[in-house]
Amino acid sequence: MTSCILAIESTCDETAAAVIQDDLTVLSSVVASQDELHARYSGVVPEIAARAHLERIHPVIEQALSRANKSGQELDAVAVATQPGLAGSLLVGLVAAKTLAWYWNKPLIAIDHLHAHVYACRIAARREIFPCLGYVVSGGHTHLFHCRDAVTFELIGGTIDDAAGEAFDKVASMLGLGYPGGARLARLAEAGDPRAHAFPRPLLDDPQLAFSFSGLKTAVRYTIAGPGKPLETAPPLSEKQRADIAASFQAAAIDCLVGKALQASRREGLDRICVGGGVAANVLFRETLTAACAAQGVELLLAPPAWCTDNAVMGAMAFERLKRGLVESLDLDIVPGLVRG
Numbered sequence: 034m035t036s037c038i039l040a041i042e043s044t045c046d047e048t049a050a051a052v053i054q055d056d057l058t059v060l061s062s063v064v065a066s067q068d069e070l071h072a073r074y075s076g077v078v079p080e081i082a083a084r085a086h087l088e089r090i091h092p093v094i095e096q097a098l099s100r101a102n103k104s105g106q107e108l109d110a111v112a113v114a115t116q117p118g119l120a121g122s123l124l125v126g127l128v129a130a131k132t133l134a135w136y137w138n139k140p141l142i143a144i145d146h147l148h149a150h151v152y153a154c155r156i157a158a159r160r161e162i163f164p165c166l167g168y169v170v171s172g173g174h175t176h177l178f179h180c181r182d183a184v185t186f187e188l189i190g191g192t193i194d195d196a197a198g199e200a201f202d203k204v205a206s207m208l209g210l211g212y213p214g215g216a217r218l219a220r221l222a223e224a225g226d227p228r229a230h231a232f233p234r235p236l237l238d239d240p241q242l243a244f245s246f247s248g249l250k251t252a253v254r255y256t257i258a259g260p261g262k263p264l265e266t267a268p269p270l271s272e273k274q275r276a277d278i279a280a281s282f283q284a285a286a287i288d289c290l291v292g293k294a295l296q297a298s299r300r301e302g303l304d305r306i307c308v309g310g311g312v313a314a315n316v317l318f319r320e321t322l323t324a325a326c327a328a329q330g331v332e333l334l335l336a337p338p339a340w341c342t343d344n345a346v347m348g349a350m351a352f353e354r355l356k357r358g359l360v361e362s363l364d365l366d367i368v369p370g371l372v373r374g
């Protein structure tokens with residue numbers, strides 16, 4: 034008998050629900066994006082995100098159940114991402130999950146959103162991926178984990194300032210590409226010369242597993258506006274100049290992302306890297322990391338692009354917890370910050 038779960042995701046600005054079987058067959062996946070609500074602010078506004086989750090969570094869950102042709106009674110558990118994320122956003126998902134788990138009398142499972150980004154690789158691969166180096170490259174996080182098994186993730190490195198996706202979004206915004214601009218920046222970069230500007234590769238040669246993107250962001254800003262000058266006073270850029278800046282920034286960011294992944298795999302003695310998170314949808318990043326891993330004899334698993342950005346399918350990780358008896362009580366709380374160690 035296959036069992037199946039409802040997974041709920043509301044950590045940031047996507048409201049998502051999915052129904053997945055224990056053989057990791059995805060019966061349904063619904064994602065309601067809030068991009069258009071946050072675009073005018075060039076970033077996620079927590080209050081707006083929480084309210085939008087409130088409006089969307091019920092229809093999103095209903096749609097996931099009806100597309101999967103499952104009733105609540107047919108489920109074996111309800112899973113929800115409880116960390117890390119925006120407090121208001123997390124609370125909406127948690128309250129929905131608790132209510133349903135209580136009403137249907139099903140086990141409640143807590144999911145770590147970052148671990149779930151790595152687990153997207155497991156779902157796509159349909160085979161064991163642990164132990165591995167888990168690598169999350171998203172709008173909110175750039176973090177490395179030593180994953181001993183499906184429920185034991187040790188945080189071994191990460192960004193000391195901005196996340197990679199945040200840098201992509203900020204540079205995209207400087208180039209007038211709107212929010213979130215990571216994918217648009219990648220498209221603009223296709224017409225540019227990655228060697229046009231020698232942007233820094235912060236901490237790339239540092240022995241620690243740390244990333245820093247804020248200096249790179251500032252270097253781009255100085256290139257556009259001049260040191261210390263406001264962007265509003267910058268001279269207009271030609272299409273070619275914009276493309277060159279986009280391509281040079283992307284090359285620098287990807288050099289850092291790829292270099293650190295291999296450094297981490299060597300240091301930890303892990304010859305398998307599993308990558309997830311929104312920036313892992315970037316084609317050049319995928320190609321560069323694929324080539325670098327092949328050259329070093331490291332196995333690479335990349336989450337499929339559709340499961341790189343936030344979704345609830347990756348909540349299938351709940352099966353790993355369910356089978357180990359890691360079930361929560363109804364006083365489960367959220368943990369907005371990143372848990373270290």
Ligand code: KG4
Pocket residue numbers: 045170171172173174197198199201202213214215216219310311312313314315316341342343
């Ligand atoms: O994983 P995600 O949906 O959200 C977080 O959990 O943070 O990632 C969203 C991030 C945004 O910063 C977005 O600009 C970036 O992923 N992104 C990309 C691409 N597609 C999405 N960045 C670079 N290239 C892309 N193709």
Ligand code: ZN
Pocket residue numbers: 146150171310311342343
């Ligand atoms: Zn995410």
